[in-house]
Amino acid sequence: MEVKYDAVVIGAGHNGLVAACYLAKAGLKVAVVERRSVPGGAAVTEELWPGYKVSRLSYSYSLFSPKIVEDLKLKESGLEVVESDVELFVPFEDGRYLTIWSDPRKTVKEISNFSVKDAEAYLKFEAYWRKVGSALNDLMLSPPPDLTQLVTLSDAISDPIRAVKQLGSLLDMSKAVRAFASHFDNPREAVEVTRTLMFASVHDFLSEYFETEEVKAAFVPRGLIGTMVGPRTPGSAYVLAHHMMGESTGRASSWGYLKGGMGGLSWALTKRARSLGAQVYLGVEVEEILVSDGKVRGVRLGDGRTFEASVVLSNASPKHTIKLIGRDKVDQDYVRAVDRLKDQGCVLKFNAAISELPDYKALPGKGVGPQHRGITSIGPSEDYAERAFDDAKYGRFSREPVLRVVHHSVHDPTMAPPGKHTISIFALYFPYDLKEGDWDSLRDQAADAVIDALSNFAPNFRGSLLQRDVLTPLDLEREFMLPKGNIFHAEITPDQMFSFRPVIGWSSYRTPINGLYLCGSATHPGGGVTGAPGHNAAFTVLRDLGLTR
Ligand SMILES: Cc1cc2nc3c(=O)[nH]c(=O)nc-3n(C[C@H](O)[C@H](O)[C@H](O)COP(=O)(O)OP(=O)(O)OC[C@H]3O[C@@H](n4cnc5c(N)ncnc54)[C@H](O)[C@@H]3O)c2cc1C
Structure with a gap:
């Protein structure tokens, strides 16, 4: 038919x-x-x-364009954002923890327990992302300029029709650059930001602001998410930017949740x-x-x-x-x-039904507390993340993975039966291409690495598991058609962004x-x-x- x-x-x-x-x-x-x-x-x-x-x-929800929500009246169709007062909860091996609150004043107070200098730097870090985030957002909702038009412009001079077309592209490019640059105090600052985002590593970037390992550890995973890069890989500063530019919760760089997931x-x-x-x-x-x-x-x-x-x-x-x-x-x-x-994927997703919330050693309690209201970040130092990446570089999954843990039923209790909970764990690094073995035989071992990594910080986790859904990169490809399990369809490193994306x-x-x-x-x-x-x-x-x- x-x-x-x-x-x-x-x-x-x-x-x-x-x-x-x-x-x-x-x-x-x-x-x-x-x-x-x-x-x-x-x-x-x-x-x-x-x-x-x-x-x-x-x-979690941060990047969706508010203009689209407005244009399509999505709230009238049932879209409901659930905000949280906690962005991140980061437990450390020595029993301390750091909470990044939605309220910057509370965060400053919290960071000052680690370093007064870092607490002051946090406000500058926040202001930087407010500015850079809105500059990047101005580039989101239009096609990027086609650079091939720029490099062949001089060839078009002898062909008036082609020249007019290419000049149009050049004008678009100039408008995009201007829109981006208009967020900065002067052109030099715009170029400096571009240089940093394109070439710096997330480690370099964070080191310019913070001196303590704990504060850097809180933000470093945002520069690694879903990407085969480590903290010291050039270009990972852009991956950080990609995860700091969201404004869909109404607050810059903030991540929220949705009713119904x-x-x-x-x-x-x-x-x-x-x-x-x-x-x-x-x-x-x-x-x-x-x-x-x-x-x-x-x-x-x-x-x-x-x-x-x-x-x-x-x-x-x-x-x-x-x-x-x-x-x-x-x-x-x-x-x-x-x-x-x-497009090599490097993420394992572990979802589970649990009988009780994780009881974190650093902030004990099985009742809902700040340790359950944001993203719990397991990755207590940059070196921990770098070691996790080292494994993946050599074709193994991380023995001690970096985890992003969300307790979804805390944000929407209708997602689990009364008294029970759901948990979502996003785990790095689990490369699609393994040097030895295959994902169908390694799925359980990989899941164990995730359970162990969280249980190190919340010992009741293993015993709380009722059901689990473990998705290796191969499962992400087979079931969701994500190429090589890549969560973004293709890496979001600067060499594959803007005018270079997809090709x-x-x-x-x-x-x-x-x-x-x-x-x-x-x-x-x-x-x-x-x-x-x-x-x-x-x-x-x-x-x-x-x-x-
Ligand atoms: C584990 C994981 C965690 C993530 N976490 C976050 C997060 O917390 N926040 C965030 O902002 N982003 C996150 N991302 C990234 C984000 O979810 C994706 O980049 C985005 O959702 C992709 O959207 P898309 O519409 O481009 O493609 P997809 O969501 O991949 O949709 C493509 C669709 O096409 C369908 N399809 C493919 N081939 C065919 C065919 N032949 N016939 C019919 N249908 C077909 C597929 O079934 C699929 O439904 C995550 C991704 C993953 C995988």
Whole structure:
């Protein structure tokens, strides 16, 4: 059976859904086709065990664009942010702990127990991220400039039509640079910030502000999240920036939670897309992207149906998208560039139902306390994180992993039966490519490393486990189609960001196939629950169709 749409979106990840909403809002007849039976991709909540609902992959909310929330009226569709007074709780091996509060004054007081100098520096650190975060946010909601247009500008001088087109790109570039630079006191400061974010390591960056190991340890994991970098890897300062620029809770650099877990966002988007007239099909896989004469014609589904469309947006990774077309039907330079994308995943996700909350040695108590209200960061020093990374560098998983622990049922008690809890543990580093063994045989050993690492700080954890859901990088690939288990579809190191994302010359969401666009995390501005790739891809489509300027 053939059905005609104006646009088909492959995948109901949050970005695919955002794109679908904007296209439907502009009056297009849109279908979204998702292979899983629940929407959201990596922003998903599932009831894994009766009464226990789990944010299976992403676990906290900061980066999603407030403009998209507003444009799509997502609060009216059920999106509800749960803020917390605690950002981070970091226990140390000597029994001390550091809490980073949402209120900077409380944090300053807390840090002064470790160092008065660091307490003063914290306010400067905060101010830096307020400024740099808003500068970066100004670059989020438009395609990055295409640098290939810049380097070939002089060739275009003899061709007036091409020159006008390229000058347009140059103007866009100049506008983007100006928007970014306008946040700083002078151009020199803007260039200095750029230099730091592109080339410095998170260790270098934090060392400019803080002297104590404990304070650096609190922030270093934000420079490592989901990425095969260690604290001293150049470029990891950008990974830190990526996780400091969020403003969706209403407070800069702050991370919050969602009622109903991360799937709360995806269901709100699904509801909105449907109310705008889009069809969202769940549990149906796209098996082929139909292409002829260099143009997209539609998609063939696993259930035998064909959806005809002259516009197709793929929320799947670029590698998977090429597979759906057939490698031989795509420009070979593009295929080779996509093949070269760095996308080795290094995350293991451990979700569990627990009978009681972790009783941290550093701040005892099984009742809800500040130690359960933020992200508990297991990684008491930069060297601990560096050693964890060393293991991964040599093809092993970390014997002592870095953990980000969230007690979700504390933020939304409906996520577990009364008196019980859920816990989400994001663990680094568990490289997809192992030197020895394979993930199917090492899953339990890896899970044990996670349990041990948390039990070192909260000895009751092992005994509190009722059920567990362990997702290795291979599981993330098999079940969620994340290439090599990469949580961002492709690394978010500076060499793969902005005009370089996903590949040089194709940062505009378009692809070498006419009418086929990418709208997932491998495009600008990268991974995380931002909604920005979906927003930008939709506007590129609307511009190409002449439906917006
Ligand atoms: C373990 C983990 C923890 C994370 N933690 C956080 C966090 O706390 N906060 C945060 O902001 N970000 C986090 N991230 C990153 C963030 O979740 C992702 O970058 C983002 O959700 C990706 O969104 P997306 O829409 O681009 O792609 P995806 O969510 O990957 O969606 C792509 C969708 O396409 C579907 N699909 C693929 N191929 C086909 C096909 N052939 N037919 C039909 N459907 C198809 C997939 O099933 C999937 O639903 C985390 C990611 C992971 C994996």
